Amino acid sequence: MTLSEEDYIKAIYHLGKGENTAVSTNAIAEQMATKPSSVTDMIKKLSEKGVANYRKYKGVSLTEYGQKIALTLVRKHRLWEVFLVNELDFSWDEVHEVAEQLEHIKSEKLVDRLDKLLGYPQVDPHGDPIPSKEGEFKKAVKKLLNDIPIGTSGICVGVKDSSAPFLKFLDKNNIALGDTISIVDKEEFDGSFMIRIKDHDLHISHQIANNLYLKITE
Numbered sequence: 001m002t003l004s005e006e007d008y009i010k011a012i013y014h015l016g017k018g019e020n021t022a023v024s025t026n027a028i029a030e031q032m033a034t035k036p037s038s039v040t041d042m043i044k045k046l047s048e049k050g051v052a053n054y055r056k057y058k059g060v061s062l063t064e065y066g067q068k069i070a071l072t073l074v075r076k077h078r079l080w081e082v083f084l085v086n087e088l089d090f091s092w093d094e095v096h097e098v099a100e101q102l103e104h105i106k107s108e109k110l111v112d113r114l115d116k117l118l119g120y121p122q123v124d125p126h127g128d129p130i131p132s133k134e135g136e137f138k139k140a141v142k143k144l145l146n147d148i149p150i151g152t153s154g155i156c157v158g159v160k161d162s163s164a165p166f167l168k169f170l171d172k173n174n175i176a177l178g179d180t181i182s183i184v185d186k187e188e189f190d191g192s193f194m195i196r197i198k199d200h201d202l203h204i205s206h207q208i209a210n211n212l213y214l215k216i217t218e
Contacts, residue, residue: 008028010073010103013073014031028043046066075111076111079115080095081099081124081126082124084098091171095125140215142157142158144209146206153216154216157215158212158213160212169208181195181214184196190205190206191206193209
């Protein structure tokens with residue numbers, strides 16, 4: 001697979017939310033920042049290689065072979081993110097772009113040794129699960145803060161938006177994975193929240209609440 005083909009495979013996987021559901025060529029074009037015609041050409045190539053299936057008006061999905069490739073790419077990407085944070089002191093808002101490059105390294109032996117070096121981590125720095133070598137991973141039971149009722153507490157276990165600006169916002173407000181967050185109040189007018197974290201109250205917008213995953217504790 002070329003680097004471009006691997007990028008498309010991973011995009012289809014993520015757009016299908018890992019469930020291998022069909023996604024539209026327009027959605028892929030938007031994700032890849034390219035023209036729909038370019039997507040169509042790539043889908044033909046992936047279909048010829050037995051990686052993707054395309055059904056007119058139904059969209060694109062990955063074959064079992066394509067799903068395996070996607071999970072391998074996701075595994076490498078997330079392991080490299082852990083390595084960059086734990087071993088090279090990158091911050092969590094810096095690692096995505098670097099891992100995008102490192103995920104294309106082909107050496108299976110290198111990735112296996114990386115996994116062993118890191119102690120076989122289960123999640124990446126953003127709380128996303130890391131697939132095993134066999135492509136298996138445990139899906140965490142989590143909810144977006146936006147969907148949690150007032151008076152509930154939970155542990156921050158992940159982020160929906162892993163962009164640098166959002167992660168920098170969390171750092172600025174001392175919000176990190178593992179923190180216990182309590183839902184104090186919700187503003188009916190704009191959907192913003194008052195939360196309690198580390199013994200102080202913080203007002204966050206609806207947008208922020210819709211990008212933080214919590215595991216309910218009470």
